[in-house]
Amino acid sequence: MSTYVYGIAECSHPDLPDGTTGVGEPARAVRTVVENGLAAVVSDAPEGLRPKRRDLMAHQRVLYRAEADGPVLPMRFGSIAPDDASVRGVLAERGRHFRERLKALAGKVEYNVKATHQEAAVLRHVMAHNPHIKELSDANNAAGGGSYQQRMRLGELVVAAVQAQEAEDAERLYRMLEPAAAGVAAGPESAAWVANVSFLVDRASVEAFTAAVERVRADRPHLELRVNGPLPPYSFVEPGPAAPAVPRGAGHVSETVE
Amino acid sequence: MTTVVPAQQSRGGGSSGLYDVLELVLDRGLVIDAFVRVSLVGIEILKIDARVVVASVDTYLRFAEACNRLDLESGPHSDPGLPDLVGEITESGARGKSKGVLSGAAETISHAFQQGRDGDDGEEEPRRRRAPRKKAAASGSGSRSGTARTDDEE
Incomplete structure (x- = not known):
């Protein structure tokens, strides 16, 4: 059973969603996978998940609830790990990076x-x-x-x-x-x-x-x-200076389709 | 500061929280290479550095016409035809060189919502915020049925 990942938080996060509903139809129960002092907010991944409105909303809702009580690194929609063990592996391997970001984003929206x-x-x-x-x-x-x-x-x-x-x-x-x-x-x-x-x-x-x-x-x-x-x-979610937002330069009208 | 999901402040009436942040949910957020990502085939987040107004012959003519029309109107706030006007201008502006991409994406996004709505027990569809997209979707190849290529709903 593959694992859908919503976000990553510190284990000390006071109120990670647990048992609430996530993506899928019927909606899969949200739970946490804990390792290395970090908690990944996950659910089982439904087969054939697609970016449908219901699922996009579910992703957003789970993160929003978690974020209300403490910092959470939001995953991009649709991130799926092969299983819980690989989620643990990532938490173990990249704990330092996640912690740095969580600290930087604490109290910010x-x-x-x-x-x-x-x-x-x-x-x-x-x-x-x-x-x-x-x-x-x-x-x-x-x-x-x-x-x-x-x-x-x-x-x-x-x-x-x-x-x-x-x-x-x-x-x-x-x-x-x-x-x-x-x-x-x-x-x-x-x-x-x-x-x-x-x-x-x-x-x-x-x-x-x-x-x-x-x-x-x-x-x-x-x-x-x-x-x-x-x-x-x-x-x-990534460190470093943000890309220059504005201005894009007066009169610069390129139509680069990437 | 406790608000609904996602909290929204906007002027000008009802709107869609999700529609406005869709690109963030799909195009921002943490990506971990050890994880697979759901295929977003068909949901192309627009990557066009197209300002609303793109220089093209078509745009020039449209704008000239729009100016003339404004000139003929009386008063600074006579806006009854604004939505149509906006739609026309921006659609044609963006159409300049990127019509395929633009209308394609508009279709897919609207289609994503269409799907969601179908499965959402009548949950209100987010009011799409701008005429151009609606128009682009409507004027795209083959209306809504033409969007089936994007994200197959069984």
């Missing part, structure tokens, strides 16, 4: 912040601050939309202006939130976000952080911010 532009608001902003663009737009309207060349010209200018605004907003968001955080990590890059950044926040500083988020909202009304947290510190 992750907040993920995503920003998008409210496009209409941004376009208005761009037109208001670029008389040239406004003029072109007016002229095109007067000409019933304008010729192909005129529309291209206008669109090109607008796109450049919006891109510059994206870069500026991303940087601004970063600068305003970073001081309230203990760590920063770029979120996985994806289309459609002006910024996607995770912040490691001390539990004692959560109010300061959310206040900073409100300041960003007030400062940039054309930005829509989505804040998710507190989360298990998914983005901070």
Whole structure:
């Protein structure tokens, strides 16, 4: 029977989930595998596990509950060990590394912040601050939309202006939130976000952080911010400085598909 | 600071905790090489350094049109058509050079939720947060049935 691993904590963790429900249908019971002063939060691994919503939620829920009472290193979804013995082997072998991370993350949670532009608001902003663009737009309207060349010209200018605004907003968001955080990590890059950044926040500083988020909202009304947290510190399980989150550089528009 | 799972603060109405952190659950977190990872075939986390607005002829024309439309509207807050507008712009923007990847991933993500919902006894599907994805999924090859290639649900 293979073993699904949710996360790793110190044995001294006061309240590791035990008997609660994990992944699978029916949901497998969550238990711990202990070795070397560390405890892996695990359950039996269901056959044919897939990243379905129910299971993703279960993974997240188990970690969230554990994290509430003490630091837990969250595993990426879908980590499966051949059996409990190999989990013990890993705990024994890499105890030092796990302990270092658990210590570093104690009392801290992750907040993920995503920003998008409210496009209409941004376009208005761009037109208001670029008389040239406004003029072109007016002229095109007067000409019933304008010729192909005129529309291209206008669109090109607008796109450049919006891109510059994206870069500026991303940087601004970063600068305003970073001081309230203990760590920063770029979120996985994806289309459609002006910024996607995770912040490691001390539990004692959560109010300061959310206040900073409100300041960003007030400062940039054309930005829509989505804040998710507190989360298990998914983005901070590895040591070392976080990858540069923002800015990605004004005007840098590469489309590298990896 | 005890909150539900996952706690969420967001403006603008209901939203999905999971949808917003899906990428973290799937793409962040500890990986141990001695463990196997469940196949995520089909669930491609987007790795596109595509800003919302991608420079392309298509985008230029769309934006020109959007500006003209805004110009014709009256007042700074006349936003009744905003969702459509946003969808159109960003979708076409992202479509520039990465349509396949983008719509493919949107499909798979929505499909993952679809599956989950099917098995979740009516648990509310997270409101997907942005028109482009919905649109991309809808306009992708063959609508929802076309997503079957991603994650076979038996």
